[in-house]
Amino acid sequence: MRKLLWATARVLVIAAVLAMLGLSALLFAAQAIVRPAPGDWATTLRVGPLKMDVGVAALVQWGSTPWIAKQLHGRTLPTRLGDVHLAWDDITQQLSLHCQPCTLRSSSWGGEPLRLQDVRMTVRRNATELRGTLQSGAVTATWHGALRPAGITLHIDVPSTPVAAGYALFANAIPEVATAQIDGTFSLKAKLELPGKALTVQPRLEGMAVQGLGTEAWAQAQSQCSQGLPVAMAKTTLRADSVLARAVLAAEDQRFYEHPGYDLMEMNKALRSNQAEDATLRGASTLSQQVAKLLVTGGERSPVRKLRELLYAVEMEQTLGKARILQLYLSHAPWGATVCGAQAAAHTYFGKRADQLTAAQAVWLAAMLHNPALEAQRWKARGSINLERAQWVAAGLRPLRRTERNQLLADLAVMGPPERTTSRLAGLSKQ
Numbered sequence: 001m002r003k004l005l006w007a008t009a010r011v012l013v014i015a016a017v018l019a020m021l022g023l024s025a026l027l028f029a030a031q032a033i034v035r036p037a038p039g040d041w042a043t044t045l046r047v048g049p050l051k052m053d054v055g056v057a058a059l060v061q062w063g064s065t066p067w068i069a070k071q072l073h074g075r076t077l078p079t080r081l082g083d084v085h086l087a088w089d090d091i092t093q094q095l096s097l098h099c100q101p102c103t104l105r106s107s108s109w110g111g112e113p114l115r116l117q118d119v120r121m122t123v124r125r126n127a128t129e130l131r132g133t134l135q136s137g138a139v140t141a142t143w144h145g146a147l148r149p150a151g152i153t154l155h156i157d158v159p160s161t162p163v164a165a166g167y168a169l170f171a172n173a174i175p176e177v178a179t180a181q182i183d184g185t186f187s188l189k190a191k192l193e194l195p196g197k198a199l200t201v202q203p204r205l206e207g208m209a210v211q212g213l214g215t216e217a218w219a220q221a222q223s224q225c226s227q228g229l230p231v232a233m234a235k236t237t238l239r240a241d242s243v244l245a246r247a248v249l250a251a252e253d254q255r256f257y258e259h260p261g262y263d264l265m266e267m268n269k270a271l272r273s274n275q276a277e278d279a280t281l282r283g284a285s286t287l288s289q290q291v292a293k294l295l296v297t298g299g300e301r302s303p304v305r306k307l308r309e310l311l312y313a314v315e316m317e318q319t320l321g322k323a324r325i326l327q328l329y330l331s332h333a334p335w336g337a338t339v340c341g342a343q344a345a346a347h348t349y350f351g352k353r354a355d356q357l358t359a360a361q362a363v364w365l366a367a368m369l370h371n372p373a374l375e376a377q378r379w380k381a382r383g384s385i386n387l388e389r390a391q392w393v394a395a396g397l398r399p400l401r402r403t404e405r406n407q408l409l410a411d412l413a414v415m416g417p418p419e420r421t422t423s424r425l426a427g428l429s430k431q
Contacts, residue, residue: 065125069095080105094132095123102136112302116169130154138165141188151194158188163208167311173304176213176311184208203264210315218295219320223331225341233343238330238354240323243397244342245330247359247366250396252329253287257322261288261313287329288313294332330354335368336376349379359397359404360411367393387412 072095073088085098102119122132130152131144139161145154164182171177184207191200226234238245249256255263263286270284285293285306292312297305316325335345342365346354350361357365367390368375375385394408 066093093124097121097123112300112304114303115173117172137169138162139169151196154192154194156188156190156192158186160185160187160206163205167307170304170307174308174311176308179212180311180315181211182208182311183210201268203267205262205264208260208314209318210311213312213315215312215316216319218316218328219324221295221328223328223341225331225339225344229343229347233347233353236343236353236355238327238342240326242355242362243359244346244354244357244362244365245326247362247393247397248330248333248342248369249287249326250363250398251366251369251393252290254396256287256326259286261317262286262310285309286313288317288325291316291325291328291332294329294334333369334372335365336372336379339372339376358411359400359408360415363390363394363397363408363412364415384415 069086069088070090072086075086077084077086081104082099082102085100087096087098088094089096097120099119100117102116104114104116116136118136120133120135124131128147129144130147131142134141134143134156139158141156141158143154143156145152162182163184163186166186167174167177167182184205186206186208187204189202192198253263255265263284266284266286289306289309289312292309293299293305296312297308320328330342332341333345334340335348339345339348342354345365345368346352346357346361349365350357352361364385368379368385370389379385390412391409394405394412397405397408400408
């Protein structure tokens with residue numbers, strides 16, 4: 001009897017060891033299958049006590065396989081997006097995913113996440129073809145894709161949808177949604193390549209109009225940036241055709257007089273540029289949006305702030321017009337340390353009124369605006385700023401004849417702050 005018990009115990013132990021080895025082999029095999037490829041979008045799944053990094057492309061490919069999708073029915077997967085609840089419909093052969101709330105992150109818009117209260121997605125697979133829907137609030141998109149041996153190509157289509165419905169998704173984070181009347185429609189076509197993460201987007205905005213934010217009051221807004229300046233300088237209004245105003249447009253918004261407060265072309269360029277892992281984040285704010293940032297929203301980098309700026313930019317284009325928007329920007333723009341406003345910048349850096357600047361001096365100041373604090377520190381330490389940036393601004397300055405542009409570029413190469421501004425520059429504090 002004792003021998004029988006020992007034999008039975010030995011068989012059970014061996015079976016347990018084999019089962020553990022088999023389970024480990026399955027887990028390692030699963031990890032190998034769904035392991036993120038180099039550069040792939042990845043998320044983390046928890047399987048019991050284990051954590052597993054998986055590529056999004058592999059997850060979609062294997063998770064949409066019917067015999068695997070059946071096993072996912074009723075399960076909840078903790079991911080970086082949030083808890084994703086899964087359901088499988090055997091009749092329609094459709095997998096449903098539900099995230100509530102859902103947190104999205106992307107290097108394209110900085111470190112601030114984008115939170116949606118409710119996101120629902122459906123997936124149907126036919127051989128190597130995928131299709132389904134994506135919905136949040138009253139915004140619905142259709143999508144389709146094709147499985148490739150090493151990834152997935154996805155096409156996403158948001159049909160014409162009220163802009164107000166899009167903003168309603170962020171009502172908890174954008175207080176203006178409660179008071180503003182938002183008209184117009186938007187649509188979107190996008191293509192996403194996985195695992196390469198190549199994203200192309202074609203957005204459209206039609207008839208967007210905003211009322212109720214009170215930007216008409218900014219017609220009388222006074223800047224505090226000229227405090228402490230000589231009276232004659234503080235009261236001087238810079239004309240829209242002045243060389244500094246034209247240089248600022250060349251530096252910050254070359255299509256200022258062509259767009260309605262937003263520039264979809266620049267947004268697309270910024271999106272493409274920001275996709276690289278080591279990219280220096282590029283903005284796409286128009287001058288109108290920058291005025292909204294200076295007067296209302298502040299400088300925090302986040303998609304919600306951009307959406308708020310868009311509302312104000314569109315309304316002020318209607319209530320104030322281009323000339324006043326440009327004037328507001330020039331009188332409030334930061335020029336490093338404690339310096340703000342065109343008159344204060346001209347006085348601090350060149351000891352002149354803004355309307356007395358030479359073309360080279362105007363371009364030098366305009367070139368600082370992409371990073372005022374850094375350029376002010378550089379000027380204080382070296383007596384110069386980023387020459388390459390200044391040359392780029394000079395190339396966009398209009399109107400100039402070829403001889404005038406050549407002379408401007410030559411002047412920039414040898415230019416520095418005049419001696420009489422040394423004491424002013426020494427007083428600039430670091431940011």
